[in-house]
Amino acid sequence: MLVSLNEIKKYVDISDLTPEDIANKLTFAGIEVENITHQAFGTNLVIGEVLSCQNHPESDHLHICKVDVKDEILDIVCGAPNVRKGLKVIVAKVGAKLPKIEIKQAMIKGMTSNGMLCSLLELGVDSKFLKEEQIKGIEELPIDAPVGEKDVLKYLGLDDTILDLSLLANRSDCYALENVAREIGALFNRKVNIPEVKNDATYTDNNFxxxxxxxxxxxxxxxxxxxxxxxxxxxxxxxxxxxxxxxxxxxxxxxxxxxxxxxxxxxxxxxxxxxxxxxxxxxxxxxxxxxxxxxxxxxxxxxxxxxxxxxxxxxxxxxxxxxxxxxxxxxxxxxxxxxxxxxxxxxxxxxxxxxxxxxxxxxxxxxxxxxxxxxxxxxxxxxxxxxxxxxxxxxxxxKIKPIDTKLIMKKDYINNRLGTDFDFEVIKDTLEKLSFKVDVDNDLVTVIPPSYRKDIKDKADLSEEVIRYLGLDHIKSSLPTMKTTVGKLHQFEDKKRIIEDYLLNRGLNEVLTYTLVSKKEIEESAIFTKNQPYEISNPIVEDHKFTRTMILPSIIKCAVYNYNHQQTNFGLFEISKLNILNKEAEEHLSLVLFGKQFKQDLLGFANYSYFDAKGILENILNFFNVQESRIKIERINEDNTYLHPYRSAKMFIDNKLFAYFGELHPLKAKELGINKESIVVLEADLSLLYKTKTKNNKFEPISIYPVSYRDYAFIADSTFEFGKLKTELKRTSHYIKDVHVFDIFSPINLDDKFKSIAIRVSIDGKDHTLKDSEITEVDTKIREALKNVMKVELRK
Amino acid sequence: MDIKKYFDDITKEFIEELTKVKTYEELSVVRIKYLSKKGVVPMLMLKIKEVSDKKSFGEAYNKIKNFVELTLNEKQKVYETEKLKQELEKEKIDISLPGSSLKRGMMNPYYKIIREIEDIFVGMGYQVEDGPEVENDKFNFELLNIPSDHPARDMQDSLYIDSNILLRTHTSPVQARVMQKAKGKPIKVICPGKVYRRDDDDMTHSHQFGQVEGLVIDKNINMANLKATLELFIKSMFGEKREIRLRSSYFPFTEPSVEVDISCINCGGKGCSMCKNTGWIEILGAGMVNPKVLTMNGYDADEYSGFAFGIGIERVAMLRYGIDDIRRIYQNDIRFLSNFNKICED
Missing domain, CATH: 3.50.40.10 (Phenylalanyl-trna Synthetase, Chain B, domain 3)
Structure with missing residues (x-):
């Protein structure tokens, strides 16, 4: 809402106030003044009359004029096409400041010019209010314009200052100048004169x-x-x-x-x-x-x-x-x-x-x-x-019935709500200045707001009126005195922070991407999840039309962005809640490992692989104390073109799908414009993990008996799976504590599909030192299992 | 036989021989000569048969044996030290090569700010609550005193799923949810989360951004309590020197409503381009919970009162780190994120 201060002046005397004073007071009282603008601007202006006007000898458009400004006659060179003898004009004298220029004495093609004849455009008047001739030429003042008049802007009716009010929904009354005047009058404690109107009917119409x-x-x-x-x-x-x-x-x-x-x-x-x-x-x-x-x-x-x-x-x-x-x-x-x-x-x-x-x-x-x-x-x-x-x-x-808003409050209500200690008389006076009617009956106060204040509906509104008028700086600081409570993070926040910190310390960067995605990302996610998105009925752009069902497509985009900006080796992750159609929201973790990672040797790097993602998942499960026996791993659909069909997997906890992870399919990488760098990705449903019940961490005594180790090397074909071997071996004897692989290689003399594998089995008696005979018995069982169950050939 | 002289001669001879030793190997020869099973020193023991004062002989024997052993050991240690030094020198490295560090990852400033805000308020005894991002009209608007025909709805152009369900436009619906759950008991919570508006993304607008809602309800809660709480928060977040001031404003769910300004982080209040020469920067909105909101959500508004506030997460991050464009936060350029690594380790 633009407010002309010249108009306000018609209702309330503000002659001693600057526009800034008024703007400041209004702003603090909840009516924000966004901008103060002057309709036109210029100092050192005067109305003049062109006494003579000759063409400049060395120019085809300049004129040499003598201009009477009452006190003196000025020589001015003017380029306007409409300048002529006898014209009344606006003169900006030497030293005048206009919105864009300052007038100085000048030599124009050999002639001295002591000022400028102005157009309204040069005084800063918006061109939308001007006719074409007013823009092309200087302003032509009426023939009766008083020569020598120095308050030119006032003469022109352009001496106004405009406040631009940014009105909030509660103060729609201020879309009326009269009400802005009332507000200013109240804030500066001045009388507001809105003239009475007369019923000026000259006849009574009975037909319409x-x-x-x-x-x-x-x-x-x-x-x-x-x-x-x-x-x-x-x-x-x-x-x-x-x-x-x-x-x-x-x-x-x-x-x-x-x-x-x-x-x-x-x-x-x-x-x-x-x-x-x-x-x-x-x-x-x-x-x-x-x-x-x-x-x-x-x-x-x-x-x-x-x-x-x-x-x-x-x-x-x-x-x-x-x-x-x-x-x-x-x-x-x-x-x-x-x-x-x-x-x-x-x-x-x-x-x-x-x-x-x-x-x-x-x-x-x-x-x-x-x-x-x-x-x-x-x-x-x-x-x-x-x-x-x-x-x-x-x-x-x-059909409008007058509504009498009557608000009743106790005398101390406003002070109690604000935490202030105003005298009641001050409160009463304030409300009355804002045109509220106040009736006091012992401890009870009845307040009636003026009809244009439709926003006042409750006694709480009166507390706001009082404090915005008296000033919010009257409110002191005093912390609430409540019963002591223990502060707590949200129930899963602790768990989330453990994962965040682990990944940060592992060198991955935590990113933030948008919830809303395009149809393409939803289709990509559908390869992995049955979860359905919410569809926005009034999207801003097609790219932000659905609530995502996986983070992965967004985070891959983020990785590609960084790759395209010369970043080569990095890891990114995001943990975010996902809004899923007709289901409870899920919290997911998604990550991308891009390019190479730093290895322990000096200056050594290695490509990220499937095992990096798997290692991260295993570590996280370990934090949450999820036993290995509850975890299952399966290959994902071989036909998918998103993940490498033979270097990817899904992981289950208690047979519930927990995560997808693996290396990106080469076709997908190519589509993203990445040819060489390896990309490993992962998406896990953390809400499932948060809800998984696990044993509490309890101290387990460290065995005082020595652990024995036995190593085995064998040749296996491509169907061999270490996971199966481990399960089988553990089944043979309860003394077997763990099974590790310490070498895998393809001997030159063998076909590609065969591999030489070396494992180390740790054997632990737990409550006694194992006798040689016991170890031999375990060893025999291991050899039998390798040969008969795993069908591998032990190397000699 | 003069045992003493005999022993002295041997000692002298040993010392003489030792002074000639130049290498570790030569030292070994001397050691074998004197201390091996049939060496000079053990062989001395055979002489005991020839003496009568066996006690004195024993003492003298032990003396010479200890002396030889000790002297040889000392000498050997010198050679060993020398030898080790030579071996270590062969392992000399270029100490100016870079360290094999595994760098810590960087957190998007959005998360850093949320964590900080959470930690500040948890320290003040607040519970952190959570609420759905897909909300229904009732919680997002109606229970917050924004009925369907309320002009305040113009302020928030929303992203709708259908006529009743939308992406929450603010974290305030959690106020209503928490109140309904607390069933008339005192409340002291904050709720961080993502919110969505139907805005085009530009330097200062984003269709998605983060807010932290705060809500405190009890008997006798007043505006002075709100001011003190926010002061404490602002000083924890932006430093002890920051002052706050309140400006009257309007939100349908609070009455009175205020905008909170902080003294400019850049110039400290003198006036600069960051604060548009006012010395103050708008930071958050707050107010006393509107009694209608209390009543609608099961509280007796004559007995209970409360305050609420809403903090824009990106707004705080942008001020804190001098970020010029909100879109950078969602772009996740690693070079941008690396700005926040140091503070992360603070």
């Missing part, structure tokens, strides 16, 4: 009927004025509109806009001769409507339409109709002041994609109680700007 067939228009009133004349608006009216960002059209249209800016109530003005003898609001129509902007709109049921004899003449509160528009030949008018439901206005505006100053105000809610005031004010002013023959009474339909 108004009405509404919908609850969404509870009040509809008009006033008829006959014998008006459409013409240019007077200067004051043009200036007000210009300063508040509205273009002047003609006196009648301008008046409608002025009344809206001043009172906050939008008007609509019909050419009386283009409508019949009735105006009725309906909301059950389906039709095409041609509006003032010459566009055609589809009206549906629900939209509020003003009709005359069943023909639509106005889209209520939003746009007038082309068929009843005030035009150059209009003689008689009907001025409408109605109340349209804010929710319905918003609905229609958003469906049709239109909005106007009028719909904006209805949207926020208007003061319904001032209809008569507004209509009378309109005709009172109309009389000043147009000839008039007849003015009717107010013809109205009104």
């Amino acid at each position: 009927k108004v009405g509404s067939e919908t609850v969404n228009c509870p009040s509809f009133a008009i006033k008829i004025v006959k014998g008006i004349e459409i013409k240019e608006s007077p200067k004051w009216l043009k200036n007000v509109l210009n300063s508040m960002g509205i273009r002047s059209i003609n006196n009648i249209v301008d008046l409608g806009n002025y009344i809206m800016l001043r009172t906050g109530r939008p008007l609509h003005i019909y050419d009386l001769d283009l409508i019949k003898n009735d105006l009725t609001v309906k909301d059950n129509l389906n039709l095409k409507f041609k509006a003032l902007d010459s566009k055609e709109y589809q009206i549906n049921e629900g939209d509020l339409v003003v009709t005359t004899n069943n023909e639509a003449v106005c889209l209520g509160g939003i746009l007038g109709g082309k068929n009843s528009e005030v035009n150059a030949s209009t003689k008689n008018i009907a001025i409408e002041c109605a109340v349209f439901n804010h929710a319905q206005i918003r609905k229609t505006c958003s469906r049709l994609g239109v909005s106007s100053d009028s719909s904006l105000r209805f949207n926020k809610g208007v003061d319904e109680n001032i209809t008569d005031y507004v209509l009378n004010l309109t005709t009172n002013i109309l009389k000043e700007i147009s000839p008039i023959k007849e003015i009717s009474n107010i013809i109205s339909f009104n």
Whole structure:
């Protein structure tokens, strides 16, 4: 909302205040002033008269002028095409500061110039308010302009300062200049004079009927004025509109806009001769409507339409109709002041994609109680700007019952809520300055807010009024005195932090990517998960249309971004909640290992592999004390083109799917533009892990008996699986503590599919030192198992 | 036989021989000559038969034996030290080569800020709560005093799944959820999480961002309590020197509502480009819980009161680290993330 301070001055004396004072006070009281702008700007200006004007001998467009500015006669070189003898002009003297330049004495092609003749554009007036000739040439002042007048901006009506208010939803009352004046008056403790209006009806109209067939228009009133004349608006009216960002059209249209800016109530003005003898609001129509902007709109049921004899003449509160528009030949008018439901206005505006100053105000809610005031004010002013023959009474339909908001509170309520210690008299005085009625009855206080403060509905609202007026700096600091409580992280947050810290310490970077993804990522995720996404019905872009069901596609994108920015060896991970259709949200961990990792030897690097991802998972499971026996691992579908079919796996805890991991499929890598670097990925459902019940950590005594080791080497073919071997060997004797692989290689003399494998078995007696005979027995069982169950050939 | 003289002669001879020794190997020869089974010293023992004062002989024998052993050992140690030194020298390395470090990973500043905020409030006795990101209209709007036709809905253009379900536009719905769960008992919680708006992404806007909601409810909670809590938080987060000031504002679920400014992190309040010469920077929104919200969620508003606040996580991160564009946080460029590694280890 743009507010002209010149207009405010008409209602409240602010002559001793700077615009900054006013802006600051308003801002702290909850009405933020975003910007202060001057309508035009210039120092050292004076009105002059061109005494003589000759062409510059050395230029085809410059003129040498002598300009009378009363105290002296100045030589000025001017390039404007319209400069001529006898013209009254705006002179910026040497030393003048204009928005873009400072005027200095200058030599222009050999001639001295002591100033500049100005256009309004050069004084900073927005070009949208100027005609073409005003932009091309210097301003031509009226012939009666007083030569020597130094307050040129005031003479021009361009001495206004504009505050740009950023209004929050509760203060829609400040979409009216009068209410802004009231607010400023209250904040600076000054009297506010809003002039009274007179009922200026010259006749009573008994023929015209108004009405509404919908609850969404509870009040509809008009006033008829006959014998008006459409013409240019007077200067004051043009200036007000210009300063508040509205273009002047003609006196009648301008008046409608002025009344809206001043009172906050939008008007609509019909050419009386283009409508019949009735105006009725309906909301059950389906039709095409041609509006003032010459566009055609589809009206549906629900939209509020003003009709005359069943023909639509106005889209209520939003746009007038082309068929009843005030035009150059209009003689008689009907001025409408109605109340349209804010929710319905918003609905229609958003469906049709239109909005106007009028719909904006209805949207926020208007003061319904001032209809008569507004209509009378309109005709009172109309009389000043147009000839008039007849003015009717107010013809109205009104179903609004006045609501008396009465708030009752205890005397100490406000101080208790704010933690302040104001005297009650100060509180009472404050509320009264803000135009609230305050009645005190012993300990109980009854407060009635003014009708335009529709936001005041509860006694808590009064506490805000008091403190925003007296200043929030009156609130002291004092910590709450509550029962002591133990602070706690969310139940899974501790667990999440353990995983985060482990991965960070392992050198992986923790990233943050978007929840919303495109269809492509959902399709990729569907390779792995049956979880379904939520689909956004009104997405901003197609790339952000679904809630992701896996993090992996996002984090791979992130890795590719970094690869394309010259990063070669790195790890990324993200832990995020996923929103899944018709299911509880899951928390997932996803990670990418890209390129090579640092190995222990000096300057040594090795490609990331399947085993790095597996190792990470095993470590995490170990933190959570999940026993190896509860974990199962399987190869994933060989047909998938996302992960390497033979270097990837899924992992289960208690037969529930926990994670996918492995090396990226070469085709997928190629698609991403990565040819050489190895990429290992993983996605795990941490919520499953969080919920898995595990044994508590308890101290287990360290065995005091020595552990024995036996090594075996054998040749195995490609069907051999270490996991199976381990299970089988452990089954042969309870003395077998663990089985490790310490060498795998392909001997040169053997076919590729055969490998030589060496294992070490640790044998532990637990409660006694194993005798040789016992060890031999275990050894025999191991050899038998290798030969008979695993079908491998022991090397000699 | 003069045993003493005999022993002295041998000692002298031993010392003489030892002085001639130049290498570890020569020393070994001397050791064998004197201390091997049939060496000079053990052979001396045979002489005991020839003397009568066996006690004195024994003492003298032990003396010479100890002397020879000790002297040889000392000499050997010198050679060994010398030898080791030579071996170690062969293992000499270039100490200026880089260390074989496994670097710690870097945390996106978003997570660092959440952790810090959580830790500050947990230290003050708050519980950290969690709530769904896919919310229904009732919790996101209605129970927070934003009915369907409320003009405040203009402030938040939302991403809808259907007419009733949407991605939460703020963490405030957790207020309603926590109140309904606490069933009229005192509350002291914060709730961090992701929220979503129908905004185009640019330098200062993001369709997804993080918030931390705070809610305290008890008897006699007032605005001075809110101010002190926020002051404590701001000083923990931005340093002891930071001051706060409150500006009147509007949120449907709080009354009074305030915007909280902090004295500029960059200039300390003198005025600079970061604070647009005002000396202050807007940091969060807060207020006293609207009595209607208390009533709707099962609290007696005449008996209980409360305060609530909402902190923008990226906003805090951007101010804290001087990040110029919110999109950088979601871009995860490793070169960007590496800025935050040092502070991470603090």
